[in-house]
Amino acid sequence: MYRALLLSLSTALLMTAGAASAQETVKLGMVAELSGAGAPAGTNWRDGIKIAVEEINAEGGILQKKIELTEYDTQTDPQVSRALVQKAIDGGAYVILGTIYSGSTLVNMLVAQQNSVPQFVGSEAPNIVEKGNPFVFRTSSGAQKGVPALTPYFKDTLKAKKVAVAWVNNEFGKGGRNVFIEEMKNAGIEVIADVPSEQAQTDYAADVAKLKQANPDAVFVYMNQEESARFLIEGKKQSLAMPLVGEVTLTEAKVIELAGGAAEGAIAHVGVTATATDVPGIGAFSKKFEETFKRKPTHDAIKGYVGAWTTKYVTELVGEFDGEAFSEKMHGLCLKVADHPKILLDTCWDDRGEMSRPSFMVQVKNGAPVVIGTVPAN
Amino acid sequence: MQVLLSGLATGSIYALVAIGFTLVWQAAQTVNFAQGEFVMLPAFFVLAGVSFFGLPLWAALLLGLVASIVVLGILFKKLIVEPILPHGGITLIIATMALGILLKESVKEFYSAEAQPFASLVQSAHVDVLGAVLSLQDLVNLAISLTIVVLLTLFLNRTRTGRCMQATAQNPAVAEILGVNVKRMILYTFIINAALAALASFLITPIYLAKFSNGETLGLIAFIAAIVGGFNQIRGALVGGLLIGVLDNLTAAYVTAEYRAALPLVLLIAIILLRPQGIMGTSEGRTV
Numbered sequence A: 001m002y003r004a005l006l007l008s009l010s011t012a013l014l015m016t017a018g019a020a021s022a023q024e025t026v027k028l029g030m031v032a033e034l035s036g037a038g039a040p041a042g043t044n045w046r047d048g049i050k051i052a053v054e055e056i057n058a059e060g061g062i063l064q065k066k067i068e069l070t071e072y073d074t075q076t077d078p079q080v081s082r083a084l085v086q087k088a089i090d091g092g093a094y095v096i097l098g099t100i101y102s103g104s105t106l107v108n109m110l111v112a113q114q115n116s117v118p119q120f121v122g123s124e125a126p127n128i129v130e131k132g133n134p135f136v137f138r139t140s141s142g143a144q145k146g147v148p149a150l151t152p153y154f155k156d157t158l159k160a161k162k163v164a165v166a167w168v169n170n171e172f173g174k175g176g177r178n179v180f181i182e183e184m185k186n187a188g189i190e191v192i193a194d195v196p197s198e199q200a201q202t203d204y205a206a207d208v209a210k211l212k213q214a215n216p217d218a219v220f221v222y223m224n225q226e227e228s229a230r231f232l233i234e235g236k237k238q239s240l241a242m243p244l245v246g247e248v249t250l251t252e253a254k255v256i257e258l259a260g261g262a263a264e265g266a267i268a269h270v271g272v273t274a275t276a277t278d279v280p281g282i283g284a285f286s287k288k289f290e291e292t293f294k295r296k297p298t299h300d301a302i303k304g305y306v307g308a309w310t311t312k313y314v315t316e317l318v319g320e321f322d323g324e325a326f327s328e329k330m331h332g333l334c335l336k337v338a339d340h341p342k343i344l345l346d347t348c349w350d351d352r353g354e355m356s357r358p359s360f361m362v363q364v365k366n367g368a369p370v371v372i373g374t375v376p377a378n
Numbered sequence B: 001m002q003v004l005l006s007g008l009a010t011g012s013i014y015a016l017v018a019i020g021f022t023l024v025w026q027a028a029q030t031v032n033f034a035q036g037e038f039v040m041l042p043a044f045f046v047l048a049g050v051s052f053f054g055l056p057l058w059a060a061l062l063l064g065l066v067a068s069i070v071v072l073g074i075l076f077k078k079l080i081v082e083p084i085l086p087h088g089g090i091t092l093i094i095a096t097m098a099l100g101i102l103l104k105e106s107v108k109e110f111y112s113a114e115a116q117p118f119a120s121l122v123q124s125a126h127v128d129v130l131g132a133v134l135s136l137q138d139l140v141n142l143a144i145s146l147t148i149v150v151l152l153t154l155f156l157n158r159t160r161t162g163r164c165m166q167a168t169a170q171n172p173a174v175a176e177i178l179g180v181n182v183k184r185m186i187l188y189t190f191i192i193n194a195a196l197a198a199l200a201s202f203l204i205t206p207i208y209l210a211k212f213s214n215g216e217t218l219g220l221i222a223f224i225a226a227i228v229g230g231f232n233q234i235r236g237a238l239v240g241g242l243l244i245g246v247l248d249n250l251t252a253a254y255v256t257a258e259y260r261a262a263l264p265l266v267l268l269i270a271i272i273l274l275r276p277q278g279i280m281g282t283s284e285g286r287t288v
Helices: A002-024 A039-058 A078-090 A102-114 A126-130 A143-157 A171-187 A205-214 A225-237 A253-263 A280-293 A299-318 A323-330 B002-028 B035-051 B057-087 B089-111 B136-158 B160-170 B172-177 B182-208 B214-229 B234-255 B260-274
Strands: A025-032 A066-073 A095-097 A119-121 A136-138 A162-168 A190-197 A218-222 A244-247 A267-270 A347-349 A359-365 A368-375 B126-129 B132-135
Touching: A025 A039, A025 A078, A025 A299, A039 A066, A039 A225, A039 A280, A039 A299, A066 A078, A078 A095, A078 A102, A095 A299, A102 A119, A102 A126, A102 A136, A102 A171, A119 A299, A126 A136, A126 A171, A143 A171, A143 A218, A143 A244, A143 A267, A143 A359, A162 A171, A162 A205, A171 A190, A171 A218, A190 A205, A205 A225, A205 B002, A205 B234, A225 A244, A225 A253, A225 B182, A253 A368, A267 A368, A280 A299, A299 A323, B002 B035, B002 B132, B002 B136, B002 B160, B002 B182, B002 B214, B002 B234, B035 B057, B035 B089, B035 B182, B035 B214, B057 B089, B057 B182, B089 B214, B126 B136, B132 B136, B136 B160, B136 B182, B136 B234, B160 B172, B160 B182, B172 B182, B182 B214, B214 B234, B214 B260, B234 B260
Parallel strands: A025 A066, A025 A095, A095 A119, A119 A136, A162 A190, A162 A218, A218 A244, A244 A267
Antiparallel strands: A267 A359, A359 A368, B126 B132
């Protein structure tokens, strides 16, 4: 009798505690490439989110509810990512944060859309926001916005007449390559070599030899991190002399770490960079990231950070945890740093989920990316 | 010319790995499907030497070589090949597949899934040869690989130990009757295989970067190279490796980059249909 009473009391207490805990937290599902080819991007994305979650919870959470962050590793496999987005939603995720690789996002964003769950992605393929999905939002500009920002650099700064493009043959690479070729055509610059490579390719000898033979004025390099590093190493090995210009990844901290001296001189347009320490929010984030994880953050870390903070800001603008109302609010929204400091830079989203904000041109000098110019929001 | 040289340099490293396949086949009548991981692992031994023990690169490379010989040579033979071989070649093949997965996942667990930088043995520079600008690193890689293959061939054909190893490979029972210490000869074979894998690792990782998954492609290409060249001949593995390296680069540079990964498989099918024993292989007997 005594045991039965004790058991009933314990069960009741546990259920009450569980219910109380459920009421005090809001779940965010972080679905990212934590292993496989996308691990450098995914782990930075995750760690940026972790810092944001810690800060948000320290400030009382979102609408007085603490964030409960759950991590899901896609293994850089689109099909796995789709299953994990469903798993995160089944687990009660209010917002999905991820994925980074466009090939995965294109597959898994339909799941979030079908469940009316807002999704912040780190992907940059143009077609992600062209599918009419009202629940997907970028954390950096898509290639169709980022790559055109490079056109004045090729035309006016490098004064290039003939260029080449070396790109990774996945959704990310194809998107950037198509926009670049169109941009060069419009600018009257001839593309004399078009060199695709495979995701996770290890040997770039033939690619670089082909570029060397074409002898362009500059090469546009559009690949993921590890591929970019291997390309730069091979470029150095074969003494590829012309300027190598990329969009975002080419000058990332991870690429510089992997490529070492081979990354010296590489130039890139970056939507956001941890080296822009003149921007107060970015400087503070970079410092905290380095103290916490003992390494420099990449732009993916900043994207994850911004995604998590935007979740808080927009939910509080809406006033309730409602995925549909959240998405509606996001379209056409502009968040100013003056009112929302953790957004880091004044940022707007259009009616398709595309974002725009000021961006930077950087160059690797003495083993570190240095800001060499700013590009206004387009 | 640079395309050709790069192909030869990469191909010579494939050849080192392919020779490993041949050696293990001769010694244990099995295919070591963990051979790719045997090339991936030594680079991480070196990284451990540098980052955990603070060794200079040359000492870390030495540590990597010794650790590879112990783990991938001696322990592989004692703990996996010897206990499993009596149960049949197929069982051992499956065991090597499992070993490959174990090595890969262990490295991933220990070093994370991210690629790691790996210092090159050669400074990045170029050399002018007949008007063509060639990579010094490619030239050195090619020279080292070919020298090792020549030395190995001389060792096997011109020394008493080498000839004992060949006798053991051809007919262990008769070799034993003739006084050859068969067990020791087999152990030597495994040690040589481990050393070759370590060397291939040190040469290729500065270009590929150190990553747990490096063995997947390398193992497959080297396996195909061994079959294309002739699985029962060292010179066959050399020819197969060089051929695949050169054809891969020429295809990617002048034909199609998209389908370059299919080339070794196309070559494999053609060889199996037209000359099943491989380009340099013989359809009878085994030699090392």
